[in-house]
Amino acid sequence: METKRFTTNKEDLAEAAAIIRNGGIVAFPTETVYGLGANALDPEAVKKVYDAKGRPGDNPMIVHIARASDIGQMTPMLSPKIVTLIENFWPGPLTLVLKKKEGIPKRTTGGLDTVAVRMPDDPAALEIISRAGCPVAAPSANLSGRPSPTRAEHVLADLDGKIDAVVMGSECRVGIESTVLDMTGDVPVILRPGIVTADNIEAALGVKVEYDPHLKQNPKDETADFKPRSPGMKYRHYAPKADMLVVEGQRDDVKREIERLKKLNEGMGNKVGTILFEEKAFIEAAHDLFAELRELDKEGVDMILAGALSDKDGVGFAVMNRMLKSAGYNIVKV
Numbered sequence: 001m002e003t004k005r006f007t008t009n010k011e012d013l014a015e016a017a018a019i020i021r022n023g024g025i026v027a028f029p030t031e032t033v034y035g036l037g038a039n040a041l042d043p044e045a046v047k048k049v050y051d052a053k054g055r056p057g058d059n060p061m062i063v064h065i066a067r068a069s070d071i072g073q074m075t076p077m078l079s080p081k082i083v084t085l086i087e088n089f090w091p092g093p094l095t096l097v098l099k100k101k102e103g104i105p106k107r108t109t110g111g112l113d114t115v116a117v118r119m120p121d122d123p124a125a126l127e128i129i130s131r132a133g134c135p136v137a138a139p140s141a142n143l144s145g146r147p148s149p150t151r152a153e154h155v156l157a158d159l160d161g162k163i164d165a166v167v168m169g170s171e172c173r174v175g176i177e178s179t180v181l182d183m184t185g186d187v188p189v190i191l192r193p194g195i196v197t198a199d200n201i202e203a204a205l206g207v208k209v210e211y212d213p214h215l216k217q218n219p220k221d222e223t224a225d226f227k228p229r230s231p232g233m234k235y236r237h238y239a240p241k242a243d244m245l246v247v248e249g250q251r252d253d254v255k256r257e258i259e260r261l262k263k264l265n266e267g268m269g270n271k272v273g274t275i276l277f278e279e280k281a282f283i284e285a286a287h288d289l290f291a292e293l294r295e296l297d298k299e300g301v302d303m304i305l306a307g308a309l310s311d312k313d314g315v316g317f318a319v320m321n322r323m324l325k326s327a328g329y330n331i332v333k334v
């Protein structure tokens, strides 16, 4: 199929919305990463998203809404805590996992009886969703397993010819996907870290927030009981074509080890790329990680050496979650 290119002007966004309303699939920018949107209430349309991405059918989609009040279509009841989170963080990069209403197709939720919902804060995304007139299921607009797309060109590299249209917006502000927070139990649980951190959520709610234990484990560790509650977190993810190794330790040691390994590997005829973010510049690292992985792939490197960030809890932790998955948990400590 021919993939249409749209700008972010009003007429184009109206056309993009009409495609979604009529059962098609359209990629559009959000503040986190580009999403691939379909009518969340139409199982046929949602199936097209799974097929285009090559996404496993048990990996549920996040449903995007344009007005916080539309959450009533998704879930039967809002606790005071959920209302507080919406007031504090929407529109924005916080996804809430809630009990699902009957009408939401199982296809959208990967067979679960919960639904993940978010209101993005990108104006083009909000315009498309509100004009589509339906909740919009929108996973990241990449081939399953590849780094998430933070620019329109990344979407085209993966999905040109496989989807109805792309809205060619600007680069995404955040660069990593939303924080996913499970609100179905007594304690809020972070299933996927993002730039809305545990500290941010605790400050708003005044209660302790937990991490899904798998987030602090290495799946290669055979003693770990690696069973993430968020189905998507168990898959190989964000992977560049090159082999990737994460070097962990004190900053100076890391830099030295990366230089040493680079020289050795180049001496063997390999093309080596490096990813080394400024210390403590976690927001910038989030913004750049996926784009750098794709750039190094384009350059055709054989090997990527990346310096670990030291943050164990905040935005740096969210970046490390992606970096380690990209590297298939290939880690050396120095």
Ligand code: AMP
Pocket (backbone or CB within 6 Å): 059, 060, 061, 062, 097, 098, 109, 112, 114, 115, 116, 138, 139, 140, 177, 178, 180, 191, 192, 229, 230, 231, 232, 233
């Ligand atoms: P993506 O759409 O690519 O940003 O991925 C969505 C993430 O949200 C995946 O990790 C999903 O497993 C997770 N997710 C979506 N819906 C649910 C749900 N109902 N329960 C738990 N995790 C969910």
Ligand code: MG
Pocket (backbone or CB within 6 Å): 139, 140, 148
């Ligand atoms: Mg994704």
